[in-house]
Amino acid sequence: MLTQHQTGAAAGTGSIIDARAQRSRATVLAAATELLESTGVGGFSVDEVARRSGVAKTTIYRHWPTREALVLDACAGLDDRYDLPDTGTLRGDVGAFVADLVHMVTRASWASVLPSIVDAAERNAAFADMHAQIQKGHASLIAQIAERAIGRGELPAGTDTALLASTVMGPVFYRRWFSREPLDAAFIDAVTDRAIRGVQGCD
Amino acid sequence: MLTQHQTGAAAGTGSIIDARAQRSRATVLAAATELLESTGVGGFSVDEVARRSGVAKTTIYRHWPTREALVLDACAGLDDRYDLPDTGTLRGDVGAFVADLVHMVTRASWASVLPSIVDAAERNAAFADMHAQIQKGHASLIAQIAERAIGRGELPAGTDTALLASTVMGPVFYRRWFSREPLDAAFIDAVTDRAIRGVQGCD
Secondary structure, eight states, X not given: OOOHHHHOTTTOHHHHHHXXXXXXXXXXXXXXXXXXXHHTTTTOOHHHHHHHHOOOHHHHHHHOSSHHHHHHHHHHTSOOOOOOOOOSSHHHHXXXXXXXXXXXXXXXXXXXXXXXXXHHHHHOHHHHHHHXXXXXXXXXXXXXXHHHHHHTTSSOTTOOHHHHHHXXXXXXXXXXXXXXXXXXXXXXXXXHHHHHHHHHOOO | OOOHHHHOTXXXXXXXXXXXXXXXXXXXXXXXXXXXXXXXXXXXXXXXHHHHHOOOHHHHHHHOSSHHHHHHHHXXXXXXXXXXXXXXXXXXXXXXXXXXXHHHHHHXXXXXXXXXXXXXXXXXXXHHHHXXXXXXXXXXXXXXXXXXXXXXXXXXXXXXXXXXXXXXXXXXXXXXXXXXXXXXXXXXXXXXXXXXXXXXXXX
């Protein structure tokens, strides 16, 4: 906890309160994210976040007026971002993207939370909006990969990048959460090949 | 409620009790399925099933010893079966399958429950097993379509039907629950074309 002398005489009480509020907010968010990763959206309770963080419920509700607001904020903290590959070819870029996606869905903590977000989105507009934002982010990487390929002449202008996104991500998500078969190197190669063959037509 | 004279003198009290038990079981299952369709697995409670069905909780627990057992039984009642198409060609069969799948995910009541089943399966082996059974059923339709195509010489023997299933179902599920873009006729055609092109190679 910051003391007055640490903030400096000129700062005054306001900064101390702000800093403490930020610290407690960070503590709560960290506990909320950890809880989310272990129980998904359905098992999330503010009571449990208060217990794990050591921050009082009244304080939590001052920062987040509803349980939903806190869950959404914790979801925003899940690390679902990944790099835009730039290998120089369409096949290299798509292959790297699929490999990254497979890595994320098999190892990243958000992978176990995502089905509960999709479920919450079925009945709750705020979750539907948030999930849509996540998806737009992923799909925009595909669009950028396609744009570069178009620039290199590997793809025709006007390529349907939304469809490409569904043929790249669809099989990976299906195998991870539905058929639950191994997401191995052979699968990564096969999904990549078929997605490209699908969008390039035949050689 | 059956009376003794309706069951016949020879049947005795046993059959009346069995028939009543069956009737209350059916009533509970119907209420459970309806509840599942509106709240998903996460919102399911035996209290609410008791309220909706008018059957006492004690009676419910006699038939299903745990909440989980009742949810699983209600899930089994969701109509996720669809016909094996037989159009005479691979393209016709896959196209009909994709169209049926799109119809199911956009209109069938289980479509709103499925994400909650996938979520429950992340943490609960009984749900994972049940979900796996559902998926095997769908994938086996694809395998049968492929086998017939192999018989007709449209596909090579040893075609990877699990991969074919992921390229057929993956994009549909992705578009329904992730990107939430329209699942229109153009999309059905495009998914069908790409799945077939992916498995047949090029003409």
